[in-house]
Amino acid sequence: MQKITVVIADDEKEARDGIKLLLEGDAEIDIVGMCKNGIEAIKTINEIQPNLVFMDIQMPGVNGLEVINSLNKSTLPAVIFVTAYDQYSLKAFELHAMDYLLKPFTDDRFFKALNHAKSIIKQNQLEKVNANLLNLLDYYQKEQNEENSGRIIKETTQGNKLINNRLIIKSDGKIYFLDLEKIIWVQAYDYYVKIHIANKFYLVRESLKQMEELLPGEKFVRIHKSSIVNIDHIIELEPHFNNEFIIKLNNGEELKSSRNFRDKLKGVFNI
Known part of the structure; x- marks a missing residue:
């Protein structure tokens, strides 16, 4: 059976290593990228086109939503967002039915999110899920203020x-x-x-x-x-x-x- 390719993007090394450790015991998973910032994530995801991405939201410089918003919308992977407590983000994820892991998360919660993503990928249901993701990105873009856009x-x-x-x-x-x-x-x-x-x-x-x-x-x-x-x-x-x-x-x-x-x-x- 073809393995599910995964990219992990988080600015904290401990967080990247923690997710990697949890995934390494799964024979169905192939970790193909580890990214420490948003720019690396954009380049890696565009080049490798993984099936699944664990994406930290609060990365400095380029955050997780900006990473996803910058990708080719026709080839979006399944995404599990990882976030510290953020009332705005959680409200947006729940409104648009997007899966997320709230730091610190338990192993049970992690594997529940992983198994849900694996099921979506295996059943080729990404189109429906990514429609929710595109709605989330549209919501996010409308909420952007001038201070957070238009800069080098x-x-x-x-x-x-x-x-x-x-x-x-x-x-x-x-x-x-x-x-x-x-x-x-x-x-x-x-x-x-x-x-x-x-x-x-x-x-x-x-x-x-x-x-x-x-x-x-x-x-x-x-x-x-x-x-x-x-x-x-x-x-x-x-x-x-x-x-x-x-x-x-x-x-x-x-x-x-x-x-x-x-x-x-x-x-x-x-x-």
Whole structure:
């Protein structure tokens, strides 16, 4: 019989090891992933596509619901949420008939949830259960406030080095992985910045100075107090007044550099 593949996602090592220990005695289970944060969970679940996930809700940076909300909705696994006491979460889970384990849980409660999930997987009833999960995610997304969306996930950076040349952004209860090469330019916008990619943009709560420090200087150049440009998307520099330039981008947009930043622009292109 084919084993049920399982991913465990929890920021606490003791919690991950505890669930692993309980599962190791089950011959029907194959543990294929152990994740210590939300970003790892998104990547692992997308790559492995397990049958079942034990998902901690209160992970810092990217929480468990944001992980699930960021996955491909057509291939969602069965999910057992693991949570410390949270009246809001418990109310939402019960309202949408989603199984959960309340820390600290007993072995009996754990195996009851596990056997229920195994039964759903074996009987191919995930479609019905995931309809409840999608309703839960919709409920969660509507409850999100401005403070919890539209920001860069800095917990995934070390020394301003980005993960696999991607910028990771939380927006609207989802996590987006933006390839740096696809970012055309970044625009200051009040207390936010707009990150422009092709025909869309992402609005995040960040200063342009912080973005300048985060983005690699060999590819991104500050041309104005309100704009940073990816030099790979520049197709023409047209001289303008006062040592300024009109910068034409490959998406059809035109930006103006300011003389305060002309040395940076000239240094990049040796002009």
